Amino acid sequence: MAKINVKESNPERYARATAEQEALKKAYSSTIKLARICPFCDHRIENLCRGTHGGSYTKCSNCGESVFFPPVSFRRA
Numbered sequence: 001m002a003k004i005n006v007k008e009s010n011p012e013r014y015a016r017a018t019a020e021q022e023a024l025k026k027a028y029s030s031t032i033k034l035a036r037i038c039p040f041c042d043h044r045i046e047n048l049c050r051g052t053h054g055g056s057y058t059k060c061s062n063c064g065e066s067v068f069f070p071p072v073s074f075r076r077a
Contacts, residue, residue, distance in 0.1 A: 034074060040065045050074055 007014045034048040036058070043062035052073040059066050 032074070034072065036069050038063060038065065038067055040067070045069075048072065 006017075028049055028051070032050045036045045036048065037043065038045055038060040041060065041063040043060055045058050045060055045067065053071060055069060055071045057066055057068050
């Protein structure tokens with residue numbers, strides 16, 4: 001559950017951020033996606049859009065294990 005409700009406390013900022021997020025989704029999102037899944041509990045940790053992504057250490061929110069994901073690069077053929 002969210003700690004604050006930005007939509008109610010600052011509607012101008014919320015509207016600006018929503019518009020920016022929509023523009024970013026149109027520019028960079030695609031139907032090709034890759035999911036990084038926790039090897040311990042099979043929980044989906046994050047979704048990646050096409051492109052190049054560096055390696056990362058991520059803590060699984062489901063089981064609490066720290067997981068290293070190698071760099072990945074994928075694009076539409």
